[in-house]
Amino acid sequence: MQILARQINVLDYALSSLWRRRMKNLSVLLVFTAVIFLVASFQMTTGALTRTAERVLENAPQITLQRMSAGRQVDIPPEYAARLSSIYGISRIVPRVWGYYFDEVTGANLTVMGLATDRMPMGDQLHLALASGSFPGPGSRGSVVLGRAVNDMVQARGSHLLSLFRNDLSMASFEISGVFADATDILTRDLVVMNIDDARDLFRIRGDRATDLCVYVTNPNEINTIARKIADLLPDTRVVTRPQILKTYRVVFGWRSGFGSICLLTALTAFIILAWDKASGLSQEEKREIAILKVLGWQTADILAVRFWESLLVSGISFLVGVTLAFIHVAFFDAALFRPIMVGWSVIFPPFHLVPEMTAQVVLLIFCLSVLPYLAATVIPAWHTASVPADSALSGA
Amino acid sequence: MLIELESVTKIYNQGRPNEVRALDAIDLRIGAETMVCLRGASGSGKSTLLSIIGCIFPPTSGRAAIAGRKLSRLPDRFLTLHRRRTIGFIFQRFNLLPELTVLDNITLPLLPLGVGPADRRARARELMERFGIIHRENFRAAQVSGGELQRVAIARALINDPPIILADEPTAHLDSRLSHVFMDLMAELRAAGKTIVITSHDPLVTEHPAIERIIDIRDGRIHAA
Known part of the structure; x- marks a missing residue:
């Protein structure tokens, strides 16, 4: 019970500490929320596009055959269908x-x-x-x-x-x-x-x-084999399989999402490096506070716990707000910020509505990419800074 | 004896080119319910001695026992635990956190002990009433006067009800009136059964009638006790 009461007190102090430095923390919160919002929006938009494509293609034919002449598509006469009936499967x-x-x-x-x-x-x-x-x-x-x-x-x-x-x-x-x-x-x-x-x-x-x-x-596992047989039997045709179409969508969205994500992850990394840098160098005021707390009986672990709660609150709130805003952005605004990048004007011109995919996997991925590195970047250097000698609070230090 | 030091030596940066011998073979015994002044110039080693008595760090060599605990055998974590229960600190300039309220400053030592908010408030109010600062309870430390800050610092030192109060140059930045008020409060605490150790070279402290013993420190050694 005493451990719990102590943690509640430490949390209480962390909250008051956040409030005391509210302008600084608010600016960190806003930047972090914006970065998480962008990363989450990209992830959700990719998921939504891929899932939408999968859902739509569920009813698409397993193999589509088009007749080509001089590099252009022409009508298919009925005897082509008759010739295909000789292929088993x-x-x-x-x-x-x-x-x-x-x-x-x-x-x-x-x-x-x-x-x-x-x-x-x-x-x-x-x-x-x-x-x-x-x-x-x-x-x-x-x-x-x-x-x-x-x-x-x-x-x-x-x-x-x-x-x-x-x-x-x-x-x-x-x-x-x-x-x-x-x-x-x-x-x-x-x-x-x-x-x-x-x-x-x-x-x-x-x-x-x-x-x-x-x-x-008959057997979906045989799609590629049968497609090859068709191409051999009817060399003037173009044979397109459903997995190929799906793969094309995944590659297109995946490439674009990957490109965007790399840009945003670079921003996130820069932010976390900045957080690390900030956490490793304490201001005189912060050093003085730590020294006073240590003389008053606070242990290094207590000071680390304060830093942990502060970081968890900042990153947790940023994560929740960022992910929620990203969901709203994708669900209600059809990912307006990234739509031109993700969809591409030349690929699918007509506008369409996105249904966001909010899977636990996506949420966990964003959590692991944002909150965990931020916690590590702020708590690990705090280990060093929390070891400010207590006697520096004496004699006006 | 509440405070017992025997051949206590403290060396900073031992074995390095910038090695400093801050205390050299100090022998000191201070009984319970006494009021002692450690007198010495800047750099004489009195703050280092106060840090050892205050369980902030153990000596490099020698034997130090504070309230029955041998410091040299205690790792840092247990030094802190012992300090929490045994020592109340009053710093030069009082070292309050200016953005915290008077109440929050006074209750800071209780947070790592897991004392709940209601109990913390009750204990702090009792001390604030005793020192006449109850009306400043919700003022930020930055908003109160020097005399009130002094009493807030004393209340913070007493919140754990420790047997030993250590004051480090407490009157260095006070005018003579506030210095007298401070010493009178210390005398009251001494009368109430506390052991008080003050570092100072201020005559207002050293010549105060409540001081029972003056220990002169020069170059890390005790010259008169």
Whole structure:
């Protein structure tokens, strides 16, 4: 009980000491909070982007096949699908139409995807990616599912129909049957999903052709092997696997996050070196205080405990405030400060909403990168400074 | 004897080119409930002697026993523990922490003992009333007068109720009126059963009637006791 009471007294003294030097401590707190906020924002933004990409790609085909001619993508005739059926391990081949539509009124580029949902595995679960409505039923024509930005655009016109022009300038109108959830924004914000026959009609693609073939395999571990076999069998095609797409996202976000983190960690390191430097050199006033306390019966351990509590309070408050601000920054402001750096204008142009990932791993990582080094940088040198000889308080020293 | 020193020597920086022999074979015995003055010029070794009596550090050689404890056998941690219970210090310029309140300054020695806030306040108030500074309880030390500071310092030295009070040049920065007040307070404490050791070369201290014994120190040696 006495040990506890003593620690409470020491904590009490540490609080009063912090208050006595409030201007100095407040400036340390503000700088430290700002650095933690920046590091945490970077970590959370990376996590949010990667997780969003993973979530969206859960429904993507395991292998996507595109036919190339003269280095450009061309339609795939139906016999390509027939030839693929000879490869063991492929469970399903589904044609897909993927194209871009330039809306002259808004100047926006829309991504149009024509799906044969009845032939897709888990096609009945696609509605899970929607915030409202449903996917067009099998064979159902004339309706679309929209990304949030496209839906906003249609709503702004005061219409319930999406009207698009075919190549011959005739108009095709579609009812809106559903809207994608914001968690999928990274890939769906500018997306228009429709029946594959509607897409063929819109882009004037022959009725038995597609722009892509979506290949599904029985054993997910065999994706790369089967992709290699496809590339060997159909050398004029480009074969893209889902793990490759995911890896690309991770590499892009990881590289950018790593670059940003290195810059910020340099700032954090500089701050901690400064804290170390400050802690190792005491002012005359601080030396005098330590000497007085020691003569009055305080042990070196008591003085170290005061320094520990002071540092823990400063770094703990900075950590909590910094991480909370970072969460707000990512969740409510879509990481506005880092978005251009992390996403890149040329990679994903349309805006999207970030859903922050606040995992224990991320929090622990930030804690280990900020609070622990700060504690070490302030308490370890205090060991030296707390050994100010008690007799220096005598004779006016 | 409450304070017993036998052949006590203190050497700073021993074995180095800047070695200093601050005390040389000091023999000193001070009984309980006495008031003693260590007199000597600056650099004579009186503050070093006070530090050994105050359990701040042990002697380099010789035997020192304070309130029944042999200092040479105590590691630093136990010296501190012994000092907490046995010694009350009054410093030159009083060495209060100016940003702390009078109450907080007085209770500083109680914090490492784990004494709770209510008990600390009660003990401090008793002393503040005794020395007439209760009205300054929540004033910062920087805001009170020299005479009040003096009494705050004495209250802080007494808060643990130690048997020995050590005062290091306490009147060096006081005018004669406050010096008299200080010595009268010391005389009261002596009458109340404390043992008091004061270092000074101020005649107001050395010639005060309450001083029972003057010990002259020169070049680290006792010349008259």
